[in-house]
Amino acid sequence: MKQILMIEVSPRGRDSASRAVADTLAARLVDLYPSAKLVRRDIATECLPHLDGTTLRAISTKDPDEAARLQEAVRLSDTLTDELLASDLLVIATPMWNFGIPSALKAWIDLVIRPGRTFQYAEGGVFGLAKHKRAILVLASGGVFTDGPWQSWDYVEPYLRQILGFIGVTDVQTVRAQGMNIPALAPDAVSKAQDAVAELVL
Numbered sequence: 001m002k003q004i005l006m007i008e009v010s011p012r013g014r015d016s017a018s019r020a021v022a023d024t025l026a027a028r029l030v031d032l033y034p035s036a037k038l039v040r041r042d043i044a045t046e047c048l049p050h051l052d053g054t055t056l057r058a059i060s061t062k063d064p065d066e067a068a069r070l071q072e073a074v075r076l077s078d079t080l081t082d083e084l085l086a087s088d089l090l091v092i093a094t095p096m097w098n099f100g101i102p103s104a105l106k107a108w109i110d111l112v113i114r115p116g117r118t119f120q121y122a123e124g125g126v127f128g129l130a131k132h133k134r135a136i137l138v139l140a141s142g143g144v145f146t147d148g149p150w151q152s153w154d155y156v157e158p159y160l161r162q163i164l165g166f167i168g169v170t171d172v173q174t175v176r177a178q179g180m181n182i183p184a185l186a187p188d189a190v191s192k193a194q195d196a197v198a199e200l201v202l
């Protein structure tokens with residue numbers, strides 16, 4: 001294990017359930033892999049930009065002169081993509097917002113899902129290029145989504161598994177702090193998820 005990348009999304013700092021569980025996971029990973037580089041990218045404070053026309057052009061142009069001219073526009077996307085590709089383990093710690101992922105996480109995804117870098121169109125289909133990596137999703141939600149009437153409202157875990165699979169990351173484990181808005185479940189939700197961190201195959 002050379003590098004572990006943790007993408008942290010919640011803007012709620014010390015009140016954040018996903019960050020509390022991510023901290024427990026980070027401590028376990030540091031214990032297990034003391035020589036690995038742990039990169040914690042806080043995209044709540046970093047405020048990644050949405051893809052604009054110039055960046056899209058810079059990412060997609062085949063003209064070397066234009067690519068050179070637009071180098072600056074693609075720099076952030078390159079940095080984030082290189083960081084992802086250099087990592088053996090990706091951890092995404094995120095809240096559920098409006099049944100999906102926060103737009104900050106979508107902005108990161110839009111900057112790293114790139115043809116020729118993390119996936120490839122080829123005869124016979126699309127192939128992920130971010131292979132030989134594992135991922136762990138640390139998810140926090142107000143409701144319960146592993147079973148019960150709200151299960152089909154979960155657009156977080158199915159989407160993240162789908163998009164990670166698209167780039168070749170298929171070994172994905174999930175830990176959930178769920179029921180954060182349910183008085184009977186909230187008090188124990190974080191500690192249960194922290195206990196579940198001990199069960200992860202790392």
Ligand SMILES: Cc1cc2nc3c(=O)[nH]c(=O)nc-3n(C[C@H](O)[C@H](O)[C@H](O)COP(=O)(O)O)c2cc1C
Pocket residue numbers: 010011012015016017018019094095096097098099100140141142143144180181
């Ligand atoms: C803007 C916003 C939208 C939310 N939407 C949902 C939702 O759709 N479903 C749900 O179960 N919880 C929802 N919640 C509750 C959060 O998922 C819950 O508070 C969770 O603990 C947030 O993660 P964090 O503690 O790491 O910030 C929402 C919270 C906020 C602030």
